[in-house]
Structures are given as C-alpha cells and as structure tokens.
Amino acid sequence: MPLRIYNTLTQGKQEFKPMKEGHVGMYVCGITAYDLCHIGHARSAIVFDTVYRYLRAKGYDVTFVKNFTDIDDKIITRANKEGLTAGQVSEKYIEEYYKDMGKLGLRKPAHEPRATMYINDIVGLVKRLIEKGHAYESNGDVYYAVRSFEGYGKLSGKDIGELEAGARVEPGEAKKDPLDFALWKKSKPGEPSWESPWGKGRPGWHIECSAMSTHYLGDSFDIHGGGMDLIFPHHENEIAQSEGATGKQFVTYWLHNGFIQTNKEKMSKSLGNFFTIREILERFEPQALRLFVLMHHYRNPVDFSDLSLKEAEKALYRGYASLRLVQSLPAEGKPPLSPDKLGAFAQKLSEYETCFYNAMDDDFNTAGALSGLFDLLRLINTYFKDATARPEEDAVQRLGGFVRAAADILGVFDSDPRSFLSSRREKRLAGLGLSKAGIEERLARRSLLRKDRAFKEADEIRAGLLREGISIMDTPGGTVWDIAEE
RNA sequence: GGCGGCAUAGCCAAGUGGUAAGGCAGCGGUCUGCAAAACCGUUAUCUCCGGUUCAAAUCCGGAUGCCGCCUCCA
Secondary structure, eight states: OOOEEEETTTTEEEEOOOSBTTEEEEEEOOOBSSSOOBHHHHHHHHHHHHHHHHHHHTTOEEEEEEOBBOOSHHHHHHHHHHTOOHHHHHHHHHHHHHHHHGGGTOOOOSBOOBGGGGHHHHHHHHHHHHHTTSEEEETTEEEEOGGGOTTTTTTTTOOHHHHHHHOOOOTTOOOSSTTOEEEEEEOOTTSOOBOOTTSSEEEOHHHHHHHHHHHHHOSSEEEEEEEGGGIIIIIHHHHHHHHHHHSSOOEEEEEEEOOEEETTEEOOTTTTOOOBHHHHHHHSOHHHHHHHHHTSOTTSOEEOOHHHHHHHHHHHHHHHHHHHHHHTOSOTTSOBOOHHHHHHHHHHHHHHHHHHHHHHHBTSOHHHHHHHHHHHHHHHHHHHSSOBOOTTSHHHHHHHHHHHHHHHHHSSSOSOHHHHHHHHHHHHHHHHTOOHHHHHHHHHHHHHHHHTTOHHHHHHHHHHHHHTTEEEEEETTEEEEEEOOO
16 A cells, blocks of 8 residues: 655645655754753654655655754744853753653654754855845844745645735844845944955845755655744745745655644643653653654644553553563463364454554554554454464564564654563562562462462452552462553 | 545544454353463444445535644654
8 A cells, every 4th residue: 555645735635656766865854952842843853753764664765854053043042041152052952952852763864954054055045045036134133035935835725915914023133025034144342243245244044945955855855844833834844945945846745644632732842731751751652752643643733641641651561571471481381272263363464464554554653553553453462362372483473573563653662672671660569669589479478378268368469559659460370460450 | 725534342443335353341152169361152223414336434516523734843
C-alpha cells in the first residue's frame, strides 16, 4: 500500500512521491532556544521523529534537517534579564533541549543547523530577493514586499485583502506596506549583530529557515513540518521567500502537528498552563509520554492530563509484560504449543501486521497502528501464557521480527523487556522506601502461613504490602510481586 | 469579522460510503484457599435537524457547542 500524507497546502491526503526516487528531503522547524521545552515541543519532536523513522522503514534514504533558532527577540530579552549574551542563552537552552529530548528516543537528524552559523546564506538570499524586486532596504532594515509575491496566502488560505486589516507596524519600522515582514533587522546598540550590505544587523525569523533548508536540501524538497501555529505567518513567509528567490516550488508536502492542550486550551507560555518535559519525566516513563503522543492522531488537538499519561504508562507496562513472555521462550515447565496453534498464531500475527502498516501508510495513523500492536500483545498472552515454543520456530521468529520493526518505528517497546520492567521496579521501590529483601522476607513468612492454611494471617501480610504499594501474585511457580498501579 | 479544525461508549481515542479498532476503567465468567495477573464475554442507533444513496459516523445543507490561526508561539 502506498503512503498517503495529508498536505496542508492542498488540504487533503495525497500519495507520497518524493522528487528523487528513493530519497526524501525533510525539514522540520525546531525550537527557539530561550527557555526549557514543554510537552508541546515534545509532541512535535516525537511526531516528526516518527515520520522520519517510518520513512526510513519504508526504505527511503531520508535527509532530515531540524534547525535551532539561536537569534531572536525573545533570546535577546532573556539574555538582558539574565545578564548573559544572546549566544550564551541560546547555547544554554540548546543544551537543556538535548538533556530533555535525549530521553525521548529521538533519532538524530542528519543536520541541526543554527541560524547564526548561516548568516552568509541568509545575506545572500536577502540580496537575491532585493535583486528580484521582492524586497527592499529601508533605513538599515530589509523587508519582504508581500504584495510582490503572487501566491502569498496559498498555504494558510489567507487573502491579502483581509490580512491587511490585522497587520501591525511596530514603532520605528519603515515598511512600505503593513503586510511586509522583516528579512533583516538593523541592530540596536548592544544587540548582537553581523555585517551586511545594509549595515550591522541580524536576520528576521523566517529567513533563516529558507536559507538553511535550501543549504542542505536544495531549492525544492519533499517535506516540511512544524506545529500548526507555524502555518501562518512563518511557513507562509518561507514560501514567499524561497519561491520568490528561486521561482521554483519550495516544498511538496507541508505537515503540521496539532497542539497539546490543557482543559481544552492551547498550552502556551503566555497562558502559563504548560508543563515542561523535565517535570513530566520526573513522574513518568519517557516511553509513556511517547506512547501518549502516538495514541492520538498527530493532527488532532490533544488534551493533556496526569490521568491520560497514567493510562499510557499502564498500557506500556502491560505491553512489556507480554513481551517478557516472548523473551522467556522456551519457558520451562510449560507444554509446547501445537503446530496447529502456532499456525493460528502466525495467521493472526499477519493480520495485525497488516493492520499496523496500513494505518501507518494512512497519513502516519499511529493510533490505528497501535491498535494492531495491542491486539498482538493480547494474542501473545493468549498463546504463550501457559504454553511455550522454541525461539527458532518460524512463528516466533516472525513475531520477533515484527515487534522489533514496530518498536523501531514507534520508539516504544524497544527496550529489553526484562530489564525495562526490573529497572522500573527498582526505581519505584526506592520511591516507596521499601527494600527487596524486606518484601521477600514477608513473602516467605506468608508462604509458610499459607502452607499451614493460616489464610487470615497470610492475607493480612498481603493487605499490608498492598497498602505500601506492592501487589502480589500467587503463581504455580511461587509468589511474585510487583509495584501496584495506582 | 476572515480562514481552518473538532463533536464517536464512564473517560481517552482510531475509523471519511457497506451496519463501529484500540487504551483506561466497570460488570459477569475461567483460574485461585481468597485475591492478583492473564484470558473469555459484556458495555455506543457515532451532538442535533434535514438531504443525497440500495447503503452514511463517514458525502451535502443547516443548527448548536468547543477549539486553533489571523500578533511571538511546536
């Protein structure tokens, strides 16, 4: 089945056809480095990481570029507040970005360019736009003449006439038209600046992405992504800049992820209703956050809450418990599955595998894909809970292959099940202030009581452990315990 | 005001023409000394009104509610 992608530009799903057979050029707008990342940034990062992973899984050679904006008003403001230089601020928050995002299992893009390292490209592009009559210099600033670009508004569905009413002019700006936007800003005293034909200044926000994407991917490339809010004006302006300069179509497919909300409101700095990735990862597994994101379609808004993250975490643990069953094959003391049953298992496996890939091919429908994966996890429990099979068995091999492939695409369920579960258990145990030896001592006592059929006392021990956050299970192979889910 | 999106079970959430995936929770059952876990079963006329169609959650028109963008924002 061919991959179909929803394209903001055409407002519909289209079959994906890269410009160059087998190769994909993909650019995603990264962060402006002036503060810690919140989970909205995490969603965007996870979504496009998954897109990247899936394209690679489809066999494409993907050149993935994701930028950092390291010069901008907000950075300068922050620098003044903290008594640092703009460079120090962006450097600091890029480091923090890596600390937080590094835990989310993001595949490293081929290039992660920073705006200030591409000033030459930017100046060159601005010069070209002036030459082509799309931009003009005005008192040390350079503006893009929006009305000179015929297709302006085609991405965001906006009409120039209607935009005019809302356009603003900052004090001190010398635009010929209120719609025009800055390509190059003359620097004020004390601000970071670079030499240019128009005097000392710094790039406007939109121009950097045009310059850096073209630097690595050429005048035209396949995929450009970012958050919904970047559609206008950021991406609209990028199109005007790049297509104005080259006369060629800039990007074929525009992808935009929906927002994280809390209480049905957009999560944002200005509303103060945001959670940083850091805060969330103190309380939840990184893979639970990933799963939470992937359980929703990337274009829909998602309401964030502790409850929904807890649900994702439970599903994650349950899944790993199933995978641990497979990992333990062949399991001693369990009867082998008959060839018939293995055959039935393999058939179901194929069904779920198809479901998974069909969903992914349909505009990266990870929520649909996960339903196939969860079906499979249940199937594993059904067949392997009380039976075993040799790992070299064909069905088991295929199972392993599919689980690895799916985990590689989604970035969840890709840890070693046994060590994932035990390390999580130890972490939580420490949090509860309990020791393994203490628990096992109490369980040993309980076992003796049970042997004597002193169930009342045995049950008291069990109830006591549960109050402290430990649940236990009596199995034929003995009593096992685990952290009780809330 | 302009543009766009969303409304599916107790909660979360896929599904864009052929009578509703999955997750979490609940209930009944199997298992268990009792539990737990796991499995099986069960829980929805898809916001409302009209239209097109043999057939609509799915297409069209309208209503209501919610949200986003139009200003920095993933």
